Amino acid sequence: MPKMVLKAAYLAINGVDVTAFTSKIELTAEVEEKDVTTFASGGWTEVLGGIASGQLAVGIKQDVAAAAIDSIMWPLFGTVVSFETRTSNSAVGTSNPKYTGNVLVKEWKPIAGGVGDTAEHDVTYPTSGAIVRATA
Template sequence: MAVLALTNEYVEINGVNLSDRVRAGTLTVEAAQLDPTAMGDGWTRVTGGLKSGQLAIEFIDDFAAGEVDATLWPLFGTVVPFEVRPTADAVGVGNPSYTGEVFIAQHVVGGSIGELAAKSVTYPTSGPVARATA
């Protein structure tokens, strides 16, 4: 069994590789759990409903041109493409690519005195998320 320590995750938002400013990135997808249980079943039944997801990212903030804040601020309130991979290496069986679109629903600025300038955001996916190994 292979073990992977995340040290070089790839995170791209709207075609911009922001990996060198990411401390954590998590894509979560799920399907709604619907209950079609009827009288006489004896056990609860479950079927899948609509799928959804969210992309949570912790950025080390940077306000220079072309960096995190300058890249994300103009996207606020829009739907844009994303791609995440376990590593920045080429897409392959051991390094799948997850792609789709996210709604840039929030923008965060600020923090605590003496702390690293950072922002944690969570963007809902919009439409399907695809997984590719080639």
């Protein structure tokens, strides 16, 4: 049975590779569940898929130096930007598909932590439009 350990996942936000600042990447896609049960359903619930949505959750290692993650993300706050992620920073292919789309940068945490903590935080961005999976 194949198994995978994420060691070098890839993430670009607004066309900028931010992999060096990320410690977690989680892309979720889901669809609304719409109940279409009728008296003819034989006592069983019937459902159809409704509107799809997604989220991109990212663990960030903060860095406020020039050209680092804070200077990349702060100007994007409140805007919809593109993303690309894949399980490996290797070339895109059938064994390493890429997932692309757009996200709303709805939050940013310039400072998070206590005395002696690593400057890191988690953010979650809703997708805007479709998430596309490609192998080329």
